[in-house]
Amino acid sequence: MGVDHTEPGVPEDAVGRRVSCEGERATVQYVGLVPPTAGLWLGVEWDNPERGKHDGSHEGVQYFTCRHPKGGSFVRPGKVSFGVDYLSAVEQQYIYDTEKNYMEWEGRSKKLSFEILTSVLLCGCEVNGPGPDGEIRNTTPLVRWLDLSKTLVSCWEDVSAITRQLNQLEGLQLSTNRLRLPSEPSAHCEAFCRLKTLALNSCDLTWPQILECAPMWPQLEVLSAEENNITELQRPEGVLQSLKTLSLCGNPLHQDSVLSVAALPRLEELNLSKTGLSDLRFDDAAPGSLTAMFPALKNLYLDHNNITEWRVVDELGKLPSLVKFSCLGNQLVSDDGNPRTATELLIAKLGRLRFLNRCEIHPDERRGAELDYLKMFGEEWLKAGGASQPSSQFTCRHPRYLSLVEKYGAPEEGELKKPESFALKNQLLKLVFVFPDDVERKPIEKKLPASMLVQKVKGLLYRLLKVPAVDLKLTYSSPKMEGTEFEIDNDLKTLQFYSIEDGDQVLVRWS
Structure with a gap:
């Protein structure tokens, strides 16, 4: 089961390398024979485990391991690509790809044209490393934003070898990659010394792994680590102290660990959406x-x-x-x-x-x-207890109430909200009915009692539109909250129940 390095296209350091195969990304975990078949096989662990067939074993022999029981496959070397270097990818993306031909040559050399690039977008390209030593620095020296999302870089050393040649780099997108952690993170500080913005979305990372890498990014201000395997946050000790924006959206967080990032002194924006x-x-x-x-x-x-x-x-x-x-x-x-x-x-x-x-x-x-x-x-x-001394229970439930009393004065007995009065029931609301899906139909203005049931409103609309009430869907919008629609979803409630006010718009749609 030894490795046969005579196979064309298979590098000697193939194990651990990233490859693409039929549009999918994977990591090579094994190179060698798989008896009783002949010839060389690559054992790969897919990023998408649904693409796989087994856990790295064949006929009782374990050739490699996968985190997912069906995350592995054996593929022939000829079916995979180990990718190309950075400069080759830049040429493919900015010169040879006619559908994305961003450059106007006008007789200029390739090198001169690349020298003006301040952004290089290689998302989905098969970049696997820097290429010839020093050539990136000579060819794309002004790059400030680099997108290496969903590429074939295998480890942080690969990334560092590229970025240390980009002295102006401030923004780096590395989402949807699988990067082996660096053995000495602090050795790569120079490669990311100006980096302000970093995206590591969908990289299969945990929070301890991010903290392990964080010494590489001494000036980082924006970190996006969405859709990873981040569950428990730990306090960043001596790292990420410049961070202003942190997005952890889409991670299954343990909520009792959220306060671990509460001491970050400059953190101005935090996204904890879709974290449970x-x-x-x-x-x-x-x-x-x-x-x-x-x-x-x-x-x-x-x-x-x-x-x-x-x-x-x-x-x-x-x-x-x-x-x-x-x-x-x-x-x-x-x-x-x-x-x-x-x-x-x-x-x-x-x-x-x-x-x-x-x-x-x-x-x-x-x-x-x-x-x-x-x-x-x-x-x-x-x-x-009112103005004298409200109970601690009330203060706990309404901690802002006393400051509002100081701001506006105590509410009078007659101002307190009670069941709707006779006057309220007879209050007329001037409403404008509009029809977003029927642009030719003009708005209709009506004065209706606040106590009118939605069911009755739909009956009125049926007489005007000849559309069955059951097919009508109503929402309303207010000038106080432009751009927001509120559903009117209960036919047996009143207009007042929905806090519809004089001058509001009712949007009428039907199926």
């Missing part, structure tokens, strides 16, 4: 006080997680610098089930917020949300 997060607590600060954790954090993304408790939002109110927050795709529901009320609660509970769910919060919108919040829980506040 359901809780976040800053126990160093009492309700209504500021935490010492995440001191510089301005932007936080928690979209598509499992957050259902409003106390998580109250905890986020402890962050001293938070101005942009997004939590789309969670189950934060208000008592009335109305999404607009939930939005108002988020605005009122997070007093420093300027953007919510990627929409700017206008001053009038904040004022309205905070006044509504005062009225909404005013009765509970009075029962808890």
Whole structure:
């Protein structure tokens, strides 16, 4: 089962090398014979385990191992590509590929033309290393952004051999690669000394592996490590201290380890979307006080997680610098089930917020949300002791309430939100019905009672449009939150239930 290096196209250091085969990427784990068949085989572990057939064994003999029981295959050398060097890939991408011919030659030499490149995009190309020593420095000296996503580089030494010749490099994209860790990370600092932005998405990495590599990136400010195998975070000791942006979206995080990155002194943006997060607590600060954790954090993304408790939002109110927050795709529901009320609660509970769910919060919108919040829980506040001394239980549930009382004054008895009054039931709303899927149909303006059931609204629309009510789908939008649509999904609720206001638009679609 010895290795036959006389096979053309198989390098002597083939084991551990990255290869492509029929559009898929794999790592060579074995080179040799596989009896009873004749000839040389490559044992490969596929990046996509569904492409494989076994775990590296054949007829009871284990030739190599795979992490996935079906992640391996044996392939003939002639079916795989070990790739090309950096300069060959640049030539293929920027000269010979006529569909992507970005260069205008006008008689210039190849070298001169490459010298003007500030970005080199080789995503999906079969780059396997630097090529002739020193030629990258002579050929593409001005490159500041390099995309080596989904290439055939096998280890950090390969990457370092390329980047140490790019003295201007600030941004590096290495997503969808499988890189062996360096034996001496600090030896590669020079190769990444100017690097500010690094993408390592879908690289099958853990957080300890990232920390092991981090000494190579002394000036790093932006790190994207989405869709990896990051479960438990550890505190970065002496590394990543310049980091301003960190994205861990799509990793199955243990939520009790999230605070391990809370001490990063310059971290301004953190993306923890799609991580399964359901809780976040800053126990160093009492309700209504500021935490010492995440001191510089301005932007936080928690979209598509499992957050259902409003106390998580109250905890986020402890962050001293938070101005942009997004939590789309969670189950934060208000008592009335109305999404607009939930939005108002988020605005009122997070007093420093300027953007919510990627929409700017206008001053009038904040004022309205905070006044509504005062009225909404005013009765509970009075029962808890009111202005004299509200109970600690109330303060824990509504840590911002006292500051709102100081801002606007205590809510009056008559202002407290109660079941809708006779006057409210007879309030008329001026609504504009628009038809996004029927551009030729003009908007229709109607005045309708706030107490009108959605079912009755659909009946009115049936008479106007001759479209069966069962086929109608309604949403509404408000000038206060431009670009956002709210569903009207219960025919037995009133317009008032959905907090539809005078001047709102109702968008009408049908199947």
